[in-house]
Amino acid sequence: MDQNIRLGKIDGVPIGMNWSILVIFCLICWELADLVLPGYHPNDSTSVYWVVGVVASVLFFASLLAHEVSHAVIAKRNGIGVRRITFWLFGGVSELESEALTPGADFRVAVVGPATSLVLAGLFGALASLFNHGGGGTQAVIVSALGWLAWMNVLLGVFNILPAAPLDGGRVLRAYLWQRRGDRVSAATTAARAGQAFGYLLVVLGVLEFLAVGIFGLWFVFLGWFLLMAAQAEESQVAMRNSLANVHVRDVMTPDPTTFDSQTTVADLVDNQLHRYRFSSYPLVGPDGRLEGLTTMGRVRHVPASQRQGTRLKDIACPVSELPVGRPGEPIPDLLQRMQASPDGRAFVLDENDRLVGIVSPSDIARYVQLCMLQSQGRTARRR
Numbered sequence: 001m002d003q004n005i006r007l008g009k010i011d012g013v014p015i016g017m018n019w020s021i022l023v024i025f026c027l028i029c030w031e032l033a034d035l036v037l038p039g040y041h042p043n044d045s046t047s048v049y050w051v052v053g054v055v056a057s058v059l060f061f062a063s064l065l066a067h068e069v070s071h072a073v074i075a076k077r078n079g080i081g082v083r084r085i086t087f088w089l090f091g092g093v094s095e096l097e098s099e100a101l102t103p104g105a106d107f108r109v110a111v112v113g114p115a116t117s118l119v120l121a122g123l124f125g126a127l128a129s130l131f132n133h134g135g136g137g138t139q140a141v142i143v144s145a146l147g148w149l150a151w152m153n154v155l156l157g158v159f160n161i162l163p164a165a166p167l168d169g170g171r172v173l174r175a176y177l178w179q180r181r182g183d184r185v186s187a188a189t190t191a192a193r194a195g196q197a198f199g200y201l202l203v204v205l206g207v208l209e210f211l212a213v214g215i216f217g218l219w220f221v222f223l224g225w226f227l228l229m230a231a232q233a234e235e236s237q238v239a240m241r242n243s244l245a246n247v248h249v250r251d252v253m254t255p256d257p258t259t260f261d262s263q264t265t266v267a268d269l270v271d272n273q274l275h276r277y278r279f280s281s282y283p284l285v286g287p288d289g290r291l292e293g294l295t296t297m298g299r300v301r302h303v304p305a306s307q308r309q310g311t312r313l314k315d316i317a318c319p320v321s322e323l324p325v326g327r328p329g330e331p332i333p334d335l336l337q338r339m340q341a342s343p344d345g346r347a348f349v350l351d352e353n354d355r356l357v358g359i360v361s362p363s364d365i366a367r368y369v370q371l372c373m374l375q376s377q378g379r380t381a382r383r384r
């Protein structure tokens, strides 16, 4: 289910890597060792190209990591939790648990990433000129690799600062417009639309390059398409957040959910209990009455029939530590943001004594949105 490999933690933030990045890593190693370095220094040995190429590729990924970690560190300093950092086909993503409370914080979290990349570019450039004595041999290959790293970081910094959400520059644009207009929603909508325009532009340029130059243009088409989709999703998310701004968790949640004993076996649940209920997720309580996690029909389905007898619900549950917790009086958009990062897309609702009073699932939200639409249709019809 989870396609990510866990790499460890930095400053308490888990770092993960999607399998797709391995392909990119191999491509970059190959490009450096087989094309770029031999192109500059045709007389060195293949082993030198490959050792320098692989080390430079690792340093390139370390640069990507530094970019994302800088976002995470500044987000945390501004009171924004960071769920995790994941690397995939198009670089890194820092998943934030909430949104910045002020335009200033929004700006700082966004701008630090490209700034870090540009500082790294300067560092690699300085190292390249330090080692460059005009001679040949292995040292010259290393200097070229350092120069390549400097350029890659320049590209990374410049591309990310383009004013098109979801790129960092789009966030900077959002912060700027938010400060000027005093309205976060309209600022975020403009930034997302700029992202869509930029996505279309990349697709068109990519097609032209594909026709004029060759296969490399397809990369821009993919990148543009991805940006377009992400920017469209962002715009509709902004609209949904806005329409739900005055809705509270208690309005949407399923109150007093049915709970199960965490020691119950999957066999017992399936054969004797489930036919009485109609929900898709169930909180689990331990012998002492404490919450121990949440199990879903999806998780139950993954247990093979032969293992149901020996598997307790606790064994397949999502642990409490990974589930977002909402409060009944909290605005629902804030909880929605945290739910996106949770493994099952669900949240517990606890009262001020930390007693379970409800759960929120994606279907609760869909039901609520549907109800709002029906009610507004009713109002429009009566007005006519």
Ligand SMILES: [Zn+2]
Binding pocket: 067, 068, 071, 113, 114, 160, 168
């Ligand atoms: Zn960034």
